[in-house]
Amino acid sequence: MGKIPDLIFYQTLPVLKNEKIADKFFILSLQTAEMARGAFPGQFAMLKPERSSVLLGRPYSVYKREGDILSFLYKIYGKGSRELSRVKSGEKINIWGPLGKGFQETSLREWAFVAGGVGVAPFLFLAQEAPKNISMTLYFGIKNKDQAILQKEFEDLNCKVIFVTEDGSYGEKGWVTDAVKKFLDQKLKTQNSKLIPIELFTCGPRLMEKAVAQLAQEYHLRCQVAFEEYMGCGLGTCMGCVVKCHNGKEGQYERVCREGPVFMADHIVWE
Amino acid sequence: MNLSVELGRLKLKNPVTVASGTFGYGEEFSQLIDLNELGGIFVKGLTLKPKKGNPPQRIVETPSGMLNSIGLQNVGVEAFIQKKIPFLKKYNTAILANINGVTVEEYEEIAERLNAIPEVAALEINLSCPNVKEGGIHFGTNPDKVYEVTSRVRKKFSRAVLTKLSPHVTDIVAMAEAVRSAGADAVSVINTLIGMAFDIDRRKPVLKSITGGLSGPAIKPVALRLVYEIHSKVNIPILGMGGISTAEDAVEFILAGSTAISIGTANFYDPLAAVKILKGLKDYMKKFGFKNINELKLK
Numbered sequence: 401m402g403k404i405p406d407l408i409f410y411q412t413l414p415v416l417k418n419e420k421i422a423d424k425f426f427i428l429s430l431q432t433a434e435m436a437r438g439a440f441p442g443q444f445a446m447l448k449p450e451r452s453s454v455l456l457g458r459p460y461s462v463y464k465r466e467g468d469i470l471s472f473l474y475k476i477y478g479k480g481s482r483e484l485s486r487v488k489s490g491e492k493i494n495i496w497g498p499l500g501k502g503f504q505e506t507s508l509r510e511w512a513f514v515a516g517g518v519g520v521a522p523f524l525f526l527a528q529e530a531p532k533n534i535s536m537t538l539y540f541g542i543k544n545k546d547q548a549i550l551q552k553e554f555e556d557l558n559c560k561v562i563f564v565t566e567d568g569s570y571g572e573k574g575w576v577t578d579a580v581k582k583f584l585d586q587k588l589k590t591q592n593s594k595l596i597p598i599e600l601f602t603c604g605p606r607l608m609e610k611a612v613a614q615l616a617q618e619y620h621l622r623c624q625v626a627f628e629e630y631m632g633c634g635l636g637t638c639m640g641c642v643v644k645c646h647n648g649k650e651g652q653y654e655r656v657c658r659e660g661p662v663f664m665a666d667h668i669v670w671e
Numbered sequence: 672m673n674l675s676v677e678l679g680r681l682k683l684k685n686p687v688t689v690a691s692g693t694f695g696y697g698e699e700f701s702q703l704i705d706l707n708e709l710g711g712i713f714v715k716g717l718t719l720k721p722k723k724g725n726p727p728q729r730i731v732e733t734p735s736g737m738l739n740s741i742g743l744q745n746v747g748v749e750a751f752i753q754k755k756i757p758f759l760k761k762y763n764t765a766i767l768a769n770i771n772g773v774t775v776e777e778y779e780e781i782a783e784r785l786n787a788i789p790e791v792a793a794l795e796i797n798l799s800c801p802n803v804k805e806g807g808i809h810f811g812t813n814p815d816k817v818y819e820v821t822s823r824v825r826k827k828f829s830r831a832v833l834t835k836l837s838p839h840v841t842d843i844v845a846m847a848e849a850v851r852s853a854g855a856d857a858v859s860v861i862n863t864l865i866g867m868a869f870d871i872d873r874r875k876p877v878l879k880s881i882t883g884g885l886s887g888p889a890i891k892p893v894a895l896r897l898v899y900e901i902h903s904k905v906n907i908p909i910l911g912m913g914g915i916s917t918a919e920d921a922v923e924f925i926l927a928g929s930t931a932i933s934i935g936t937a938n939f940y941d942p943l944a945a946v947k948i949l950k951g952l953k954d955y956m957k958k959f960g961f962k963n964i965n966e967l968k969l970k
């Protein structure tokens with residue numbers, strides 16, 4: 401985990417399945433032994449339908465691996481994702497990947513995933529690949545009941561799921577970070593040490609990720625952030641996808657597609 | 672079939688090169704394509720010192736193209752020599768260095784430094800970067816400056832020198848003529864067009880730097896016209912680029928008067944573009960019975 405892939409592939413593949421699982425949420429799967437073999441959690445691929453009116457590929461995290469089959473969970477935002485959602489089984493798609501460094505190894509045995517919306521995508525693959533003795537909880541911030549997806553998928557992998565909605569219409573009420581904070585405070589009460597042996601992982605809207613990073617700092621936790629930035633190539637050549645990082649005196653722009661997309665929260669300069 | 676071309680002193684084994692800023696220093700693409708197939712690689716624009724670049728958001732897709740405002744983030748000429756050349760020189764392809772300065776002296780200094788590195792087959796003087804506050808396009812829109820920078824770099828570098836022109840001029844012929852009379856081997860045409868895009872939800876420009884360089888298929892007709900005009904009026908070899916994504920596009924650029932071509936933005940949305948275009952060019956020549964790529968150009 402956590403290194404730049406040795407092997408990157410470019411393939412044109414027929415879509416196996418492209419299914420709507422909730423309003424605006426889809427899962428697309430492709431059969432690719434080559435990419436499936438090398439992929440690890442936190443990595444992504446660039447997708448572009450063979451017949452497409454957009455120019456650039458769009459980055460999507462690997463959501464699931466089943467043998468030779470890789471799946472992607474995506475949400476419709478704009479033109480590219482809408483077009484993707486219209487691709488039918490058997491129609492072809494160009495894909496290049498696996499890309500980026502995935503999640504890093506950790507010696508901690510308790511993991512908390514903090515996801516906002518479609519940011520949940522990389523955590524299913526991470527849960528699939530987690531060693532047996534890891535205790536996992538997903539804190540899943542959603543808009544409403546309709547987005548309460550994937551509970552069974554995570555539970556089947558022994559990952560507990562806690563849904564959080566802002567208005568309390570489903571699961572816990574408030575911000576997803578409130579739920580995590582509550583849990584951390586409880587932990588502190590039941591133990592003597594001030595150090596909580598938990599690794600945080602987060603993926604979702606920028607503001608949520610920033611709030612999780614602050615929480616991690618406050619509670620002295622390790623925190624891995626799957627970061628998103630507008631991408632051109634996904635390969636590390638356009639320098640378009642950068643994020644400011646603590647590196648040297650003045651900081652430095654690092655490529656989300658190559659040095660990331662997973663960064664330690666305290667490495668990012670949160671602006 | 673003869674595919675080799677000459678841009679003055681610069682000999683390329685085939686006319687397909689990749690454009691500066693769209694191919695990094697070759698390392699990433701070597702994981703996907705065989706760099707030995709390429710006529711040459713124009714590396715990311717180099718400056719004397721490493722450059723941090725502009726704050727994000729740096730790019731956005733626009734109709735049939737994209738805007739970028741990278742701000743020349745690069746490792747600097749020294750790290751290029753120490754860390755990137757050793758990798759690139761393993762391949763049988765020309766190493767072509769795109770150079771950038773804020774002052775004429777900076778261009779000279781980089782040229783002098785790279786003159787000592789025999790693996791660097793040519794310099795491409797970037798007088799057309801729209802995304803930095805100084806140097807770049809400010810030199811490129813004034814024929815006297817174009818002449819001055821080109822001739823002073825020419826004196827410091829013994830191998831081929833190309834000057835890359837901006838499309839943002841009223842008289843491209845005057846610029847190309849300045850490059851020719853300064854003793855350069857060729858002109859690179861074109862760099863990006865300046866453009867912008869707004870985010871109507873945030874009611875702000877999409878790019879943090881407000882404007883950016885437009886590239887991709889959207890600019891192809893503009894680039895073709897500029898290549899054609901230079902070819903008709905100035906006696907200097909042309910490296911043509913701007914929106915090339917297929918072999919057919921490449922043929923158009925050759926017909927307009929380019930001796931060689933560069934693939935830019937297409938590398939981003941089709942990492943195999945350069946290799947496919949080279950193959951397509953060969954197929955085209957076979958189909959129409961051309962034995963030598965140089966016969967293709969309109970006289």
Ligand SMILES: Cc1cc2nc3c(=O)[nH]c(=O)nc-3n(C[C@H](O)[C@H](O)[C@H](O)COP(=O)(O)OP(=O)(O)OC[C@H]3O[C@@H](n4cnc5c(N)ncnc54)[C@H](O)[C@@H]3O)c2cc1C
Nearest residue numbers: 458459460461474475478479480481521628629630631661
């Ligand atoms: C490493 C990474 C992994 C991602 N994983 C997933 C995932 O698993 N599931 C998912 O639904 N989404 C994921 N995204 C976000 C997804 O790439 C964007 O939602 C998608 O590109 C939107 O394209 P569009 O044409 O539909 O929208 P547009 O109309 O182009 O834009 C809508 C929004 O998407 C952003 N966006 C557009 N194009 C890109 C691009 N090329 N790269 C990044 N952001 C872009 C824009 O900034 C804008 O906010 C990921 C992004 C990154 C960087």
Ligand SMILES: Cc1cc2nc3c(=O)[nH]c(=O)nc-3n(C[C@H](O)[C@H](O)[C@H](O)COP(=O)(O)O)c2cc1C
Nearest residue numbers: 690691692716739797861862886887913914935936
């Ligand atoms: C992301 C990006 C970065 C670029 N960086 C440079 C650069 O450093 N130096 C340079 O001379 N041109 C640079 N260019 C311009 C290209 O080399 C090329 O001239 C231009 O993009 C037109 O070709 P295209 O439409 O095929 O991309 C850059 C273009 C893009 C899209």
Ligand code: FES
Nearest residue numbers: 633634636639657
């Ligand atoms: S998307 Fe091009 S460098 Fe990251």
